[in-house]
Amino acid sequence: MSIEIAGLTRRYAEVAALDAVDLSIRDGEFIALLGPSGSGKTTLLRALAGLEFPDAGSLHVHGRDLARVPARERGIGFVFQHYALFRHMTVFENVAFGLRIRPRRDRPGGAEITARVQRLLELVQIPELARRYPDQISGGQRQRVALARALAIEPRLLLLDEPFGALDAKVRKELRVWLRQLHDRLGITSIFVTHDQDEALDLADRVAVMRAGRVVQFDTPETLLARPADAHVAGFLGEAVRLPCTLADGQARFAALPPLAVETSLPDGPALAFLRPVDLAAEPAGGDAPGNATVVSARHDGRGLRLTVLLEGTVLDATPAAGWAAPARGEPCRVRPLAARLFPA
Amino acid sequence: MRHPLPGLGLALGITWLWLGLVVLVPLAALVIRPWELGPAGVWAVVTEPRVLAALRLSFGAALLAALVDMPIGLLIAWVVVRYRFPGRRLLDAAVDLPFALPTAVAGLALTALYAPNGWLGAPLAALGVKVAFTPLGVAVALAFVGLPFVVRSVEPVLRDLARDAEEAAATLGATRGQTLWRVVLPALGLALASGVALAFARAVGEYGSVIFIAGNMPMVSEIAPLLIVVQLEQFDYAAAAAIGLAMLGLSFLLLLGFNLLQRRLRRGLA
Numbered sequence: 001m002s003i004e005i006a007g008l009t010r011r012y013a014e015v016a017a018l019d020a021v022d023l024s025i026r027d028g029e030f031i032a033l034l035g036p037s038g039s040g041k042t043t044l045l046r047a048l049a050g051l052e053f054p055d056a057g058s059l060h061v062h063g064r065d066l067a068r069v070p071a072r073e074r075g076i077g078f079v080f081q082h083y084a085l086f087r088h089m090t091v092f093e094n095v096a097f098g099l100r101i102r103p104r105r106d107r108p109g110g111a112e113i114t115a116r117v118q119r120l121l122e123l124v125q126i127p128e129l130a131r132r133y134p135d136q137i138s139g140g141q142r143q144r145v146a147l148a149r150a151l152a153i154e155p156r157l158l159l160l161d162e163p164f165g166a167l168d169a170k171v172r173k174e175l176r177v178w179l180r181q182l183h184d185r186l187g188i189t190s191i192f193v194t195h196d197q198d199e200a201l202d203l204a205d206r207v208a209v210m211r212a213g214r215v216v217q218f219d220t221p222e223t224l225l226a227r228p229a230d231a232h233v234a235g236f237l238g239e240a241v242r243l244p245c246t247l248a249d250g251q252a253r254f255a256a257l258p259p260l261a262v263e264t265s266l267p268d269g270p271a272l273a274f275l276r277p278v279d280l281a282a283e284p285a286g287g288d289a290p291g292n293a294t295v296v297s298a299r300h301d302g303r304g305l306r307l308t309v310l311l312e313g314t315v316l317d318a319t320p321a322a323g324w325a326a327p328a329r330g331e332p333c334r335v336r337p338l339a340a341r342l343f344p345a
Numbered sequence: 346m347r348h349p350l351p352g353l354g355l356a357l358g359i360t361w362l363w364l365g366l367v368v369l370v371p372l373a374a375l376v377i378r379p380w381e382l383g384p385a386g387v388w389a390v391v392t393e394p395r396v397l398a399a400l401r402l403s404f405g406a407a408l409l410a411a412l413v414d415m416p417i418g419l420l421i422a423w424v425v426v427r428y429r430f431p432g433r434r435l436l437d438a439a440v441d442l443p444f445a446l447p448t449a450v451a452g453l454a455l456t457a458l459y460a461p462n463g464w465l466g467a468p469l470a471a472l473g474v475k476v477a478f479t480p481l482g483v484a485v486a487l488a489f490v491g492l493p494f495v496v497r498s499v500e501p502v503l504r505d506l507a508r509d510a511e512e513a514a515a516t517l518g519a520t521r522g523q524t525l526w527r528v529v530l531p532a533l534g535l536a537l538a539s540g541v542a543l544a545f546a547r548a549v550g551e552y553g554s555v556i557f558i559a560g561n562m563p564m565v566s567e568i569a570p571l572l573i574v575v576q577l578e579q580f581d582y583a584a585a586a587a588i589g590l591a592m593l594g595l596s597f598l599l600l601l602g603f604n605l606l607q608r609r610l611r612r613g614l615a
Contacts, residue, residue, distance in 0.1 A: 051512050071515040078516040084509035088531040098517035101527070153517055 002027045003048070003157070003189070008057035010043055010213075017043040018054065019213035025206075027062075030183050031191045032200035035210035036236075041193045042081075044210075045159050048191070049078045061157060077155035081162040083146040085134040091145050092130040095120055098153040120148040123182070140171040147179075151186075158183075160192035164199060176203055197237055201225070209233050231272050231343035240274040241316040244345065247271050252340060256292055256312040260337040266344060273340040280318035282307055282335045284327070291332030293318075298327040311335055372593065379587035390587040395563050396572060399588075402480055403569040404595060407548035410487035411495075411541045417488075418495025418540060419533070425496075426503045440496050443489055448553030455486055456557040478560030483568060486554045491544030498540030499533055506532055534610045542603040549596055 003025040010018040018040045025031055033041035046052035048059065050071030059066040066074060086094050095117045099108055108116065121127045124144040129137055134145065143163065150158060163179065164172040180203050183190045194200050200207045201221040208218040217229040228234035235242055245252040247268045251259045254273070264271075285291030293311040298320070300306070307320045307327055318335050320327060327333065379387045390396060425437050443451065459466040459476040466477055476482045506529065514524040530537075552570040559566045569592055576585035 049516055051516070071512070072518045072520065074516075075518070076516065078513065080509045080513060082507075082509065084507065084513040086510060086513075086528055086531075088534075097514070097519075097527070101514075101517065101519045101523045149513075149517065 002062055003191075004058075004060040005044075005048075006058050006060075008044070008047060008054050008059065010040075010047060010052060010054045016040075016213045018047065018057075020057065021213070021215055023208060023215055023218060025189065025191070028187060028189055030180065030203065030205045031189075032204035032207045033191065033193045033210055034195070034197060034200040034207050034236075036195060038212075039210040040213040041195075041210050042161055043213075045078075045161055045191065045193050048157075049076050049159055050074050051078075075153060075155055077150035077153065077158040079143075079146045079150050079158070079160040079163055081165055083134075083142045085142060085145055085149070087134050089133075090130065091121070091126070091132050091134070091137070092117055094134070094145055095148045095152050097149060116152070117148075120152055123151070124148045139167050140175060143167065143175060147182075156188055158188050158190045160190065162194060163192055164194070164196075172199075179203070201237070209236065211236075228274075228341065231274070234274040234341055234343065238276055239317060240276045240279075240341070241314070243273050243275060243314070243340075245271055245273045245340075245342075247342070252337075252342065254337070256314075258336045260340060262340065262342060264342050266342055270345040272343045272345050273337075274343070275316075275337055275340050277306075277317035278319050279337060279339045280316065280335055281321060281338055282309055282318040282324075282327075282333050283321035284324055285332040285334045291334050293333050293335045295327045295329055295331045295333055297329060309333060309335055375586055375589050375593065379583050379590050381583045382587065386583075387587045387590070390584045391591045395567070396569075396588055396591075398564045399567050399569040399572045400591060400595070402483060402566065403549060403592070404599075406480060406484040406487055406568075407545050407551075409484045410491050410548045411545035413484070413488050414491045414495045414544045415537060415541050418492055418544075419499055419537060421492075422496045422499040422503055426500060440493050444493050448490065448551065449557070451489060452486060452554035452557035455482075455489065455554065459485065459558060477558050478562070478566060480566055482558040482560070483555055483566060486558050487548035487551055490551050490554055491548045494543035494547060495537070495540035498536045498543065502533055502536040535607060538603065538607050538610060542600060542607075545603075546596065546600060549592065 003023070005021055005023040005025075008018050008021040009016060021040070021044060023044075033044060035041045043052055047054050048061075048066075050066065050069065061074075061076075086097065089097070096113050099113050099116065102108075118127065118130070121130055124147055126137075126141055126144050126148075129141060129145070134142055137145070143166075160179075164175060167175065176199065192203075201224070204221065206218060206220050207224055209216045209224065211232055217224060217233050219227075224233065224237055228237060231242070234240060243254055243257070245254045247253075247262070247264065247266055247270075249268075250261060250263070252262045252271070252273055253259045260273075282293070293309040296308045296310050296315060298305060298307050305320050305327075307318050308315060309318050316335075379390075382390065391400075421436075421440060425433065425440070456477055457463050459469070459482060461467065461470045461475070461477065463477070469476055474481075476485060510528055510532075511524050514528045519527070550570065552568075552574075555568055556571055559568060559571070561567050561571055569588060573585045573588050576582075576588065
């Protein structure tokens with residue numbers, strides 16, 4: 001279901017929660033709205049669902065203007081951050097709700113409802129929980145119930161508000177993969193809100209990075225990482241560290257690092273450099289290589305040795321030189337930049 | 346006996362002592378007193394037509410009043426919690442007035458209002474409806490004293506009710522009416538039932554606000570508490586106690602019924 005959002009604005013008192021947001025989403029896409037809290041991502045999602053009324057701008061879903069369509073007539077599935085299950089109903093009745101409340105002429109018969117709810121519970125892999133109440137099941141299971149309930153009305157567009165926010169790390173990872181597969185299988189359009197960049201970059205076809213009620217950049221994860229639109233996006237994505245520098249004669253000069261040759265269209269003068277751990281090489285200090293940093297910690301994770309160093313009061317992650325097997329805490333070392341992304345200061 | 350929460354012995358001891366001194370001992374006296382008449386004598390007193398009529402009026406009017414207070418109290422709680430409008434705090438405070446007013450004052454005010462020449466009584470009389478000095482008047486007075494119980498029982502639960510469940514219902518296609526009936530009301534059921542039980546219990550025992558508006562005609566508009574006072578004035582203490590015992594027994598049975606109903610509601614919510 002294609003979605004066209006143009007100039008969407010929503011103000012609370014003086015503060016703009018959404019500030020002239022434009023967004024164009026294609027049929028079948030899986031979209032993440034990524035941003036810190038207060039950036040307007042949830043407000044945007046709620047405006048799509050009809051739970052929030054924009055002050056200006058337009059919303060079209062598949063060519064249909066939604067401005068005057070109330071939430072209950074939009075047929076858009078919504079999964080709430082805290083699930084919002086009906087506590088006095090069993091899991092079965094929660095999922096059946098959207099079917100039971102239809103006007104009589106559109107309402108499926110009792111046997112049909114039972115069969116459809118059963119199919120949905122199998123789809124979300126909890127058929128055995130049909131008779132339980134929401135208080136009697138785990139967080140991950142509630143999430144699945146909320147999803148089955150939203151899917152019961154056969155929406156072409158599914159909205160999820162922080163779908164993994166309240167789950168522990170392991171369940172989160174599992175549900176993530178599973179949700180993406182479900183999306184592909186159902187062939188629907190999905191939009192989810194998150195403040196977790198890993199989640200957004202892992203899962204989504206395209207990510208809309210939001211800040212202060214605006215969409216700062218809307219691109220595929222690869223493009224976002226390779227060509228962040230501004231310093232804010234660069235700082236928000238990846239594990240890059242931000243260091244001020246001065247540009248002169250094709251070089252970036254840092255306070256505590258050796259200079260780095262760069263090609264940039266920025267004018268000479270002060271600039272901001274973003275360096276990822278792979279952009280910083282660290283080797284043991286000694287001989288002709290005087291130390292400019294000390295090792296804070298070195299630990300092995302699944303992918304290799306991860307090194308954290310202290311450089312003139314700044315803590316940053318760096319990549320240890322090949323062959324440096326066992327950096328010790330407190331050991332002096334020498335860090336030099338290999339590459340950097342530059343933005344105007 | 347070891348218990349994870351400390352203080353069970355002390356807390357339970359004080360609970361029983363207090364309940365015993367303030368509630369159980371006086372009630373025991375009430376139970377013992379009428380047996381001076383013997384079981385047959387007690388039975389004779391409570392099956393007297395005048396006594397039966399009074400009991401029927403007291404319990405019937407109390408039940409009617411509690412049932413009328415249920416939707417009205419719910420609506421008032423809803424308005425106070427959900428809407429913001431000028432005068433909301435005044436309305437909120439006014440709900441408690443029936444608690445604070447001496448019941449006799451309330452009774453006099455209601456009588457003046459509903460008497461055939463009163464502000465409300467006169468137009469109602471023109472329509473052929475008599476309120477003051479009839480069983481209907483009794484129900485009106487009881488509804489007045491019971492209302493705050495319903496409002497104050499429902500209000501905190503309504504305040505805590507998460508809005509997202511209602512929003513979820515809307516995104517699933519529910520109309521506002523369906524959302525209220527299927528999502529909001531079931532969540533309030535328990536609080537509403539306990540508010541109605543309290544309003545009923547209060548109404549059964551009510552005296553001051555009723556006796557003025559009731560007119561107290563034997564067999565028609567005479568409530569059981571008044572009949573007890575009548576017996577006492579005739580120094581027939583045992584008969585008074587016998588009527589009191591009947592009220593006690595009936596109230597106990599009805600409140601027990603309410604409690605069982607609440608347990609079923611609670612199980613539905615578990």
